[in-house]
Amino acid sequence: MRQKDPLLLGIDIGTSGGRALLFEPTGRPVAQASRPWAPHLPRPEWAELDAEAVWKALGLLLQELAGRVPLHRVAGVGISAQLTTLLLDATGGPVLPAIPWLDRRASAEAAHLQREVGQGRLAEVAGRRAAPERPAAVLRWIQRHEPAAWERTASISTVKDFLVLRLTGKLATDEPHASYSLLFDVGKKCWDAGLCGLADVPPSRLPDVLPSPAVVGGIRESVARETGLPAGIPVVAGGPDGTLATLGAGLTTPGMAADVAGTTDVVFACLARPRMDPTGGLVTNAHACPGQWVLGGPTTTTGGALTWFAEHVAGTTDFAALDREAAEIAPGSDGLLCLPALVGERTPLWDPQARGAFVGLTLGHRRGHLTRALLEGGACIVRRVVQAIVRLGERVEEVRLVGGAAGSDLTAQIRADVLGLPIRRMPVREASALGAAILAAVGAGLFSDVPAAAQAMTGAGELIQPRAEHRARYDEVFAAFDRVSEALRSAGRIP
Amino acid sequence: MRQKDPLLLGIDIGTSGGRALLFEPTGRPVAQASRPWAPHLPRPEWAELDAEAVWKALGLLLQELAGRVPLHRVAGVGISAQLTTLLLDATGGPVLPAIPWLDRRASAEAAHLQREVGQGRLAEVAGRRAAPERPAAVLRWIQRHEPAAWERTASISTVKDFLVLRLTGKLATDEPHASYSLLFDVGKKCWDAGLCGLADVPPSRLPDVLPSPAVVGGIRESVARETGLPAGIPVVAGGPDGTLATLGAGLTTPGMAADVAGTTDVVFACLARPRMDPTGGLVTNAHACPGQWVLGGPTTTTGGALTWFAEHVAGTTDFAALDREAAEIAPGSDGLLCLPALVGERTPLWDPQARGAFVGLTLGHRRGHLTRALLEGGACIVRRVVQAIVRLGERVEEVRLVGGAAGSDLTAQIRADVLGLPIRRMPVREASALGAAILAAVGAGLFSDVPAAAQAMTGAGELIQPRAEHRARYDEVFAAFDRVSEALRSAGRIP
Known part of the structure; x- marks a missing residue:
């Protein structure tokens, strides 16, 4: 199904708030809604995000957008998000609040991983150093301090993937997000059994990893009824806000x-x-x-x-x-x-x-x-x-x-x-949301691939x-x- | 002659202006006059002060003071001044503009003296390092760049000593001022023949050095007529503003x-x-x-x-x-x-x-x-x-x-x-002028020595x-x- 005058929905789940933008396939933004929020800071060095609250906020953002532009024109959905770690139980519900990149509770665990894995292997396989916000360190902290929660965990996820799950009924993550985990072979683009073993993370709890423009699933009927988005339109895997902003920059x-x-x-x-x-x-x-x-x-x-x-x-x-x-x-x-x-x-x-x-x-x-x-x-x-x-x-x-x-x-x-x-x-003001919309445009089949979509949707900019x-x-x-x-x-x- | 209700005149020739204050022997200020001025900056790194203009400004300061308090009550005069080098000819007139401490023209000469004399001897005899504003460096610069002026020089002086000369007809300098010259044995409190030789300064051109409270001379009749100051009252040797401020602090x-x-x-x-x-x-x-x-x-x-x-x-x-x-x-x-x-x-x-x-x-x-x-x-x-x-x-x-x-x-x-x-x-606002007045009070015989005058005139202050x-x-x-x-x-x- 190809809509007439299709629009692309780019959603950005940022650190200090959320934004939802509708873009034309030219990259021109036609409507925008935003809501501020802040991570909950229950202790020094801790930061938490309520995934259910973000889901509710997304509903309000879509409601606000729908008041400006009919959402039946939307041809595809992409989500950009701040880096988070979120544990889901077997029903797909959050086991604990999401832990965003700001959180520093897993400093000791990060230092442990840095020592145990060693800089050489971290760089070669995981493509980065250990740090407290990396999922492998956060998971290690949860294993030690919240063993019951770890026990109930069926899937290791992110707030972005949780939103995609709610929209489509399908759980997966994207390659750039997985790259941050310290569990992923960045060169080969697959989970690394050795790193997972060192971090005591059973591969069975890790989601499938898809390229960012891959379609995870279509908008569910129930979501379509609540939001006005067309049922079945593709929701792509998306990616982290920094990476998608670079895509929004072309x-x-x-x-x-x-x-x-x-x-x-x-x-x-x-x-x-x-x-x-x-x-x-x-x-x-x-x-x-x-x-x-x-x-x-x-x-x-x-x-x-x-x-x-x-x-x-x-x-x-x-x-x-x-x-x-x-x-x-x-x-x-x-x-x-x-x-x-x-x-x-x-x-x-x-x-x-x-x-x-x-x-x-x-x-x-x-x-x-x-x-x-x-x-x-x-x-x-x-x-x-x-x-x-x-x-x-x-x-x-x-x-x-x-x-x-x-x-x-x-x-x-x-x-x-x-x-x-x-x-x-580049003229774009919301580069992460535009990056998400570029992915959505590819997922919707409006462009053959990401470079073509990016070229069409980001414009030439001004050379200095x-x-x-x-x-x-x-x-x-x-x-x-x-x-x-x-x-x-x-x-x-x-x- | 002891006046009834004597006052002490403390004059401060600062970098950005001049002040004249009248103090009671208790240290209480009873009148103040001030005039701003600025050094002339003819080139980068150069600064000059017109000694004749300072003499005229002093006349105006005294005129202003006389409008508030009868100057016939003044029992003694002391002057505090910024550090300067001033060459005088045989008639006591300035050969060149005075060179104040801000001036940096003699950097090379200072470096030369530091090397030639050596840190050990500079520290041991002169009590300091070489620096561009030190008279020995400035004189060396004048010898090299203004040989005709150097030829006409009869006395190496300062703006403060020039003012005392105009007030009393007597030329001398004070021990703290001489301490800055790099020509003075600070421990023995006399000009050092060796340092003078290394700087090519003939001892014949150096003035007598007196302790700061020593009386250089009495106010001349002509000055008394012009200013209203009593003829013959003592003018003391005084000192540099920083040193006299410490005295004003007690x-x-x-x-x-x-x-x-x-x-x-x-x-x-x-x-x-x-x-x-x-x-x-x-x-x-x-x-x-x-x-x-x-x-x-x-x-x-x-x-x-x-x-x-x-x-x-x-x-x-x-x-x-x-x-x-x-x-x-x-x-x-x-x-x-x-x-x-x-x-x-x-x-x-x-x-x-x-x-x-x-x-x-x-x-x-x-x-x-x-x-x-x-x-x-x-x-x-x-x-x-x-x-x-x-x-x-x-x-x-x-x-x-x-x-x-x-x-x-x-x-x-x-x-x-x-x-x-x-x-x-300490409560005093004009500590350098108070220091000069303390010296004047000793010169006028109101106190037996400087510690007694300082104790009486500076007060107890507030202990923190x-x-x-x-x-x-x-x-x-x-x-x-x-x-x-x-x-x-x-x-x-x-x-």
Whole structure:
């Protein structure tokens, strides 16, 4: 069945809220609904998400959308979601609240896995280091601290897969999500018996893994009646929000990278074959585009540090004014450096103790210098990831920029200048939802494959060239950024 | 001649302006006049002061004072001044503009002297390192770049001595001023023939050196007619503003230190005998109180960094509000450190390349954290000087606090807590002028000696005890401050 004027439903289950968008097959958004939420934080270092509440919120999002555009035009559904671990019982109900990526309870278990499995094998097979939010570490924590819940567990899942299960009656996960588990052979795209054994996870409890655009099932009759979505339209496997945002940026060509620049920057280069970083500094994932991988990872509070500075130090939310002040300062901020790592470093340093800093302050610096240093520091964080990718022998010839930072001319130009690479600034505001809709369009048969859908739905963007006259200056700034970052990390934690 | 109800005239020739105050022998100020000025900055790194213009400004200050209080009550005159080098010809007229301490033109000459004389001899005899503002370096620059002016020079002087010459017809300098020259044996309190020889300065051009309270001469008849000051009343030798501020804080007891806390903090401990720092980190001066020396020196932009932050980052001049915010933050600013050295480090590191920093930033920090970190960083800068003094074997049992920072309860308490020492917060607002008036009171015979005059004229102040419960925390903070400072200095200059 092919609808007339079909629309694609892209759903994004984010950390601080959910969004549902309807896109035309051109990529143009025609309606949007959103609801804020926050993870429950029952203890320090703990974070939880109520999967049933997310399911209810999804119903309200669809109800709101239906008030604007008739949902019978929807031809396919895709879901993007924050990384979570969710245990389901034999009936498909949650055994415990979902544990999102913010949660840090499994630190000891992550350290144990890192030791037991060893960096070599983790990098080679799992494509990343151990970390508290990885499902293998979380499952180990549950085995030790919630043995009864573990006993009742039939399936190891995610909030996204739970929503797909409710929509279609079918349970599966997607390759990018599985890539984060520390149980998955990222190169071969299958669960790894050895890793599962070391983590004491019986393969019988792991769901099938599908490529992101694969159809998990059709919308159930009961769901169709409640929501107005057509029964039977395909729901695809989808993927994690960071990966789907790179897809929403059009990342389907090896040699290209995407920079998803929000509170944090997520930077991934597209690869035609798997490439693992033996140091574990970079993450390798199966991409949402079948036959491809991505190499890179999430960084620190790049955009988040600017927001923090504006609201809590400068006492303003007039970001346009801050931008204008920063634009008047010369590249290099007259010797002022900012390390924006307010919550520790992730890719490629993975140092949770790292903190933010302004270094090189003089009496001549003004608020505009601090703002510009924040933007340049964010760009240096991205350059560090790109540098690590290139040092592994991969190409990065163009960077697709999406997310909040793409909205600022100055930020985009600084990114291009600091990276020394052309930036293609994409117009999409909800890149993860667009990525999910691209997958839905493929699942609905509107395009032959993901690259074709991405090309049609993401547009050309605006090309911003790096300015050669600032290259040497920013090379100096980046070298100083690295020196200062290393010096401060060596100086140890501030009590 | 003893006047009825005598007053003491204390004049302060500062960097950014001049002040003249009349004090009662109790130390109570009864009238004040002030005029702003700024050094002329003819080239980068150059600063100049027109001695004739300062003489004219002094006339206007006295005229303004005379409009408030009859100057015939004045019993003695003392002058405090910023450090300057001024060449006088045979008629007592300036050969060139005066070169104040801000001037950096003699950097190469300072480096030459440091090499030629050597750190050992500089420390042992001159009581300090070479620096561009030291008269020996400035004179060497003049010999090389202004040979004709050097040829016409009859006396090597200062702006303060020039004013005393105009007031009395007598030329001399004071022991603390001479201590800064790199030509003076600070321990023996006399010009050093060896240092003079190495700097090519003929001893015949050097003025007599007197103790600060010594009477240089009496007010001339012509000056008396023009100003209303009584003819013949004593004008004392006076001293540099930093040293006289410590005297205005009551620093005349070995075991005591003074912290003159303004844009920068000047910290000196009082000694009963000379003690030199072989590393040259600390400065040793003949004190303005005869028979005593002071050990310590000027620091960096302690108060200046707070003013800079308020005006140019937080965008406020409501220092009381900033103080209230900072007072709500726990000691240690929740892991945020500030290095306030916006213009480089002076005592005891002498690193002109050092810069300011905020280190340890997290998303949880607010403006109050940054403000408190600035105050704690300023206190750490002072503690570093006190620590160096104590490591040389000298006692510091109480610190007299004067200057702008003395006006804030929070700043004074943080100083006491970080130092782990009782702080005596003195009420005087113009400590340098009070120091000059104390010397004038001794010169006028109102007191038998400087300690007696200082005790009578400075008052008891308010004693602030360090809080034992914060001692361990601030020891940690100070250790981290040192580590971070060292790490950043090792990381090299930011381009």
